[in-house]
Amino acid sequence: MTATAGAPAPSSTGQGGGPADDAGKESADTGPISAISPADSPVSPVSPASPTAARPLPPALPQTPTPSPEGSRPSRNAPVRLRALDGLRLLAALMVAAYHYGGRGGEISQAWGSSPREQFPTASTYFAYGCLGVQIFFVISGFVICMSGWGRPLRSFFASRVSRLYPAYWAAILIVTAVFALPWVAFKSVSPSDTLVNLTMLQQPIGVDRVLGVCWTLWAELRFYALFALFVVLPGANRQRVILFCAVWTLGAALADAANQPFLELVLMPQYAPYFIGGMGLYLIHRYGHDALAWGIVGLSFLIGQHYAVAELWHAPNPSFFSYRSTLGIVAIVAFGYLAVALIALGKFHWANWRWLTLAGALTYPFYLVHEHLGWVVVEVLHQKLNIPSYGTFALTILLMLFLAWLLYRFVEQRLTPVIKRSLTAVRVR
Template sequence: MIELSYFLRMRIKQIDILRGIAALLVTIFHLTGSAGLSKATASYGSYGWLGVQIFFVISGFVLPYSMYKTGYNISSFGTFLIKRIVRVYPPYLVAIAIAVAMAIATGRELLYGITLLSHFLFLNELLGLHSWSPVFWTLFIEFQFYILIGILFPIVVSNNYKSLAFVFVMSILSLLFSRSIVVYWFPFFGLGILIFNKYFTNMSLKMFWFGITTLTVLIAYVHGISHAVAGLSAVLFILFVKADQETFFNRALFGLGNISYSLYLVHWELGRAAVNISRHLPFVGSNEVIKVLTGLAFSIISAYIFYILVEKPSVRYSSRIKYNTRLISIKRAFKRA
């Protein structure tokens, strides 16, 4: 119980810091790849896309943990999905509105018909249609994971052998699916699920490390060495890195973790726009590092405003929806806001 209580006090903060790192990686990847910047600058952030894989590992732990903590059971599946939609969807819709506004302002081609409508169901990647933003595809993967874990959560918590078998079977099936289906990415989610099992279902250390090692090898085979390194690094960070020291660096990353979803949504449009605009500032000139830093600063400021105005209310509304309640309680949660 000492280990578990320590985990509850400290490891959730670890995960927020890891979220901040993942969001920062993805943001830098996209900003350094902005139009007009050199290949040398782009190379600085060339591995930032691995932040997405880190996000998947985090979700693999956080979602089962949240469901376990709040007493989820399969009869609450509908309420669970509503909670996730209320949490994720409003910021996503506003991000789409920002993308449309930026397209109009910059003269980019607008999306119409099925291409536009598919955004509202996260279906662009699955249907092979153009998307307003290259970051939106991961939301579809995450939502598939919500459905999958909501249905199969009893297996995750019922028995360690069943849970490990579930993770292995789903991960092996990743060999058969395309990148637009959650199963393809399941080995990353599986790493997070195993961390949950280690702390909350008393999975033995031998079973845990056997599972982690097997999944890491599978990820290296299916996705590549860099993906495997990202996934394993996320696991080791959650397990062993301490965040109890109140340093400026820890506080900054923790703050980024709090706004990581907002930063993920807005940096593509607003951050890259800031990079492009910064080239016209007299003190910047041809210094590409300053251009990227300008875009990064504007991304973080925009994400913080987005978080306060859009994401935080969504979090509040979602938290008011409780399991094992009738639909009317969901309506009341919004009326009390």
């Protein structure tokens, strides 16, 4: 992730923070770090066995499973909200926040007044692994987008994504820009022109400075949405089509990496594709039960995904680097993300049906958007000006960012998302 607003986008999978994908009110994704929303993702139209009755699905989501043309066994029909997925999303976001506050250098060192390694001599070693929350976000996003796009026409899918991603994002852009413009805030802000471009969420391909460091993951999410919409939603989602899409994307991403062609790498995202593909495979297992092809997709995507995570985050021990992550630690956290989503997909966490998890999932996306850059300002005020100890500052900053996320959810997302969705799905009569 970038250390400053406006820094160039990272080229690696794990060096930033992520999620846009996505869960919140329209998806369970980036999220970005996945943008997922309570309405789209955690509510599953088909779940293997649910001990508890769940909330009714929002109108945009199907209440019953689409019949499988291949004759595969669909799951039971009772709609179930996958609240454990909401909780996992928040956990991934907190991992990224720990990384940004105590697991890396850059502007956060300026906020603390010294390196986070001095502030957290032991914990900083573990905080450095928090950037892998992005990979977990992407796996969740693959699961949620596959679920939310099932049985949905392209127009509805487009409206759900736009209405979910943009309201909190616009608010975060404006808030961070306003705060960084304050005379006593020392952190760099981007130019007014670049700020306006940032409102489109296309600042990275255009090549302008970013207001939010975490928005590189949203760019990955947008490309995933476009591929999924074109090859799955547009022709109509079914098991065979999703399996074919996963297979072709896996092979295409590998060939793009081997060919070293920037355009192919930009479109097919070889370093991120395995996580989205793995999430889609896990949704097929959730929807249709155990299946050799679906498990093959998940297994292959994990094997490739852990390679990219290690390639981007591992380096030989070097005292001049802020942190050292072991190969085993990186692989273990990636495996944890796949395993956690797999257990949720198989219904092993239906007992985790607490209502507060739905709110936790709703706060994940706005929290992810605002926590990094505004966190620098809050840490500096609490630690250097109010002399609050490091761990107290860390905890208070997390709580304040969660409170701001709640304000964005309550007064921005809940008000604007339905309006934007209705506007985009309304049929005009001539």
